[in-house]
Amino acid sequence: MIKQFIFSFIATLTFGILFNIKGEKLFYSALGGGISYLFYYVLLSAGYSQISSTFFVSILIGTYGEVMARVIKAPVTVFIISAIIPLVPGGGLYYTLYYIISENYSEALKYGMDTFQIAVIIVISILFVGTISKFINKIKKSADADSAREP
Amino acid sequence: MNISYMAVEAGKIILENGGETYRVEETINLICQAYNIKNADSYVTPTGIMFSAEDERGNNLSIIKRIKYRTINLEKVSMVNDLSRKVQNKVISPLEFEKELEKISNSRSYSNLVLVISSSLAAFFFTLLFNGSIYDALVSLIIGAMLRINMNFSSKYDVNDFFINVIGGIITSIIALIFCSQFKVLSLDKIIIGSIMPLVPGVALINSIRDTIEGDLVSGLTRALEAALTALAIAVGTGIVIKLWSFIFGGI
Numbered sequence: 131m132i133k134q135f136i137f138s139f140i141a142t143l144t145f146g147i148l149f150n151i152k153g154e155k156l157f158y159s160a161l162g163g164g165i166s167y168l169f170y171y172v173l174l175s176a177g178y179s180q181i182s183s184t185f186f187v188s189i190l191i192g193t194y195g196e197v198m199a200r201v202i203k204a205p206v207t208v209f210i211i212s213a214i215i216p217l218v219p220g221g222g223l224y225y226t227l228y229y230i231i232s233e234n235y236s237e238a239l240k241y242g243m244d245t246f247q248i249a250v251i252i253v254i255s256i257l258f259v260g261t262i263s264k265f266i267n268k269i270k271k272s273a274d275a276d277s278a279r280e281p
Numbered sequence: 282m283n284i285s286y287m288a289v290e291a292g293k294i295i296l297e298n299g300g301e302t303y304r305v306e307e308t309i310n311l312i313c314q315a316y317n318i319k320n321a322d323s324y325v326t327p328t329g330i331m332f333s334a335e336d337e338r339g340n341n342l343s344i345i346k347r348i349k350y351r352t353i354n355l356e357k358v359s360m361v362n363d364l365s366r367k368v369q370n371k372v373i374s375p376l377e378f379e380k381e382l383e384k385i386s387n388s389r390s391y392s393n394l395v396l397v398i399s400s401s402l403a404a405f406f407f408t409l410l411f412n413g414s415i416y417d418a419l420v421s422l423i424i425g426a427m428l429r430i431n432m433n434f435s436s437k438y439d440v441n442d443f444f445i446n447v448i449g450g451i452i453t454s455i456i457a458l459i460f461c462s463q464f465k466v467l468s469l470d471k472i473i474i475g476s477i478m479p480l481v482p483g484v485a486l487i488n489s490i491r492d493t494i495e496g497d498l499v500s501g502l503t504r505a506l507e508a509a510l511t512a513l514a515i516a517v518g519t520g521i522v523i524k525l526w527s528f529i530f531g532g533i
Contacts, residue, residue: 134410141406141478144399148429148479149299150354150390167410203366204359207301207491211355211483218481221411221474227516228470231524253490260494 134171139164142212149211155204162198162213166191170217180244181251184217188252191217192259210256219248284375285321287382288312289332289344292325294361294386298354299484301491302327302500308365315368316375327351327503353484360385393433400479401425408475417471420460424476427452442507443514449480450518458526473519482511 142163146156166187173183195210222245229238291312292305305325313321313334321334333343364381367373373381391399404425408418428449435445457472489504 137406137410141403141410144403144406145479145483147391147399148353148396148403149484150356152356155356155359203363205300205304205355205362207484207487208355208359211487214487215478215481215483216407216410218478218483220477220481221470223512223516224470224474224477224519227520228523231520231527253486256487256490257494260491264494 131168131171135164135168138167138216142215145215146212151208151212155202155208158198158202159209159212162191162194162209163216165194166213167216181247184248185251185255187217188214188255189259192256196259196263206260214252214256217248217252219245222248283336284316284378285313285318285332285334285336285342285344287375287379288316288318288321289323289330289346290386291361291365291382292323292330292332293346293348294382295358296325296327296330296348297351298357299351299488300355300358300361301488301495303492303495303497304358304362305330306497308361311365311369315372325500327500327507354390356390357385357388360388396433397426397429400429403479404428404476407478408471411471411475413468413471413475414466416464417467418475420457420467420472421476424453424456424472425479427456428476428479443510446480446511446514447518450477450515450520451522452518453477454519454522454526458522462530477515477519480511480515482508485511 139160143156143160145163146159151159169190170183170187173186174180178186191210191213194213195206198204198209199206222241226238226241226245229235229241288309292309295305295308296302302325306323309323309325309330309332310321319335321332323330323332325331328348330346330348331343332345333341336342361382364378364385368378401422402425404421405418408421409415413421431448431452432445435448453473453476457469457476461467461469461472485504485508489501489508492498492504493501
């Protein structure tokens, strides 16, 4: 488990360098990557399906990104992009391709559907967290405006 | 330089370095608001910025910037973001603003050597993460470096992104197949899955989602298409080589 955390941490760290992230932002984006794969691994070992694990972890990452963006004062994307990379279904894509080439279409369809579902789940959960955070922001802003109006 | 031009320039830096489209519009509008530019409005797509405002004498002013080259440098995006927040809180003089902007656009990114090394390390650790053996990971180390060298070389000669990724897929599978045919302990799938990770279109995917949340559907769709095309390109490159290999040598 610690092995998974360390590998994911370093892999995300090097990814952050590819995106030209620097300083403490680099460290926290890599931390997000480490945490994301650690939780993914724990959920998978606990018997959750690949899709529901991806869903929970993406929600976690989205929240982590929104919180860190306010603490470190940097765009949310800096933290989300790096942390989401270990969840991207590269394996599914490869096996889909492999079975298409070997003309085993039923397996290809199975892997293709899985890959597509995981990609959609990642998108939906990040969208979900983003929308909620925007909603909370709006509520806060209108509360501030109200308190400013009452002298 | 006029404030309007500087605002658009700030937006251009964000867009060229992988920021979201709505963030560009927001930044331009915030800067114009801070310096009391009247009737400022902007419309931004991933490939261009359209801006119009009123100048001091009440004449109409419009600026169009076409974005041709796009890279990923999230540090610059973050720096411009900080600057636009700073301007909002306390007004700094236009001259100072221009200086800050120049500093950002000239700020250094990591050198090519560092990028090559981190690309190969990324491939190495992702292969280990996806249950590859240490031998698989060593092959990925080579592939990761080659992928980045290809990317640096091709973008120097203005090769389009789709083709760069096709070549990336080809390089990955050729090297992986050569090593796997020589050494029986290696597993082809682990090597390929781990080492295509540096090509994954993460920025396009996340930006597409975030633009969609903000209601910018045009950018959301274009970026989603960009992500899908990149994935397709990698698959095409990898697929061609594996198919040809099994055709020539009769099996993988």
